[in-house]
Amino acid sequence: MSRLTRTVATLVLTCTFIVGCSNSDNQPQTSTSSIKPLEKVTYLTSFGNFGRDAYAWVAKDKGFFREAGLDVDIKPGSGTGDNIAKVEAGAAMFAPVDLTGLLLARGSGGAKSIVVVAGVQQRTMAALISLQGNGISKPKDLEGKTLADSPGSVVRNLFPTYAKLAGVDATKVTWVNGAPANLIGLLASGTVAGIGQFVVGEPTVESVAKGRQAVVLPYSDVMSDLYGNVLVTTTTIAREQPDLAKRFIAALMKGLVHSIDNPDETGRILQKNVPASAAAPAAAELTLMSAFVRPEGSGDVVGTIDTKRVAGSIKLLQDAGAVPSGLTPDQLISADLTPKP
Structure with a gap:
């Protein structure tokens, strides 16, 4: 056997018995059994599919959810009251709702299994x-x-x-x-x-x-201290699936930041995923929304919740007779999950 023949034979045997030898596309072989399947998550937008809600589609389209190990099903929401009801009923795992609307619902004895895990807009829109x-x-x-x-x-x-x-x-x-x-x-x-x-x-x-x-x-x-939309889930998910919740929150906030920083691209992404939506008005909405998203005094961190401000919102509503006494921020906010300044 010639030296060349012996060398080729050795290479063939080495490739045969060593795990990880390259395939025909020069990519490492990966066992399909080692790939962790994506976890399913259901999500409602706040209100239809307008530019203000496009950040969820951005997180999906840009792969932020997938990078977090999540397969997210996005459905159009129908406002705070309906979103709260659907999350409580298990029809969705996460949804943005207006914090004031949540306070009103809790003040009237509802939304008892709902917890806030991130802020979306730092002022009411x-x-x-x-x-x-x-x-x-x-x-x-x-x-x-x-x-x-x-x-x-x-x-x-x-x-x-x-x-x-x-x-x-x-x-x-x-x-x-x-x-x-x-x-x-x-x-x-x-x-x-x-x-x-x-x-x-x-x-x-x-x-x-x-x-x-x-x-x-x-x-x-007339109500300058009120928060806008916040991200909510159930107390059960917050308690039993905190890792999933943290990954979802981080990916969604990443989509939110990308959206307000790139409104034109976001408008096109929304229209691609929801053809009935128009790209230009969606981009204009996001340009306006940027000022409501960046929290004052906390750098570029998006998603934070200031419990003192929430306490102020509760007092405002109590003074107006809209919410009874006894409601406190810690009853509504999951401090372990909300993004930190």
Whole structure:
């Protein structure tokens, strides 16, 4: 046997018996039995599929969830009340809800198995949006008008408190029901004079209204210390699956940061995954939302929750008669899971 023949034979035998020899694509062989399967997670957006909720699609599209070992199923939410009910019922594991809406629900004896695990918006984005020509330019103009929103929306449920602080007679305002996806259409068609929305909904409203300028009445004008959306889960998941919760929170917050830093790309990602959504208005929403996401005084850390501010929100609602005494931040917030400054 020649020296060349002996060398080739030795190489063949070595490749045959040593684990990890390269395959035909020069990639290391990996046993499929050693690959850990992705864990299933169900998630609801806060309200339909607008730009303000696109960060979840970014986390999925950019692979942040997969990197965390998660396979996330994203479904459109229908507002705070409905999201709370679905998370409690096990229809979803995580969802963003408005913190004030959660406080109102807990104050009335509900949402007992819900816990806050991250902040999404450091200030409330709740608002009423109308259009020029509808006779609404200030809160007092709401009297005698018809507004639309879903029954479980925090904008609608918080309206009595907003009205009291803004000097509006809430009994003179008529509310009708509207599904999240249909609200802007109801406003643009003239069916109602205003709708419950987030402040960042202004670009989307104007894109549908075609030429008519939006009129925005932010709740933060009279309730400046309130948080906006927070991420919630059940007390059971927080207690029994803290590692999964931490991985999900980190990946979702990574998607949130990427979204507000790259609004145009995020708008395209949303439209790719939800074709009915328009990229440009979604990007405009995210540009507006950026100022609500970055927590003041804590660098670039996103997702933090200040329990002192939450205590202040509780007091504000208690002073307005919307929440009974006895509610405290530690009853609502999982300090072990929330991101730290």
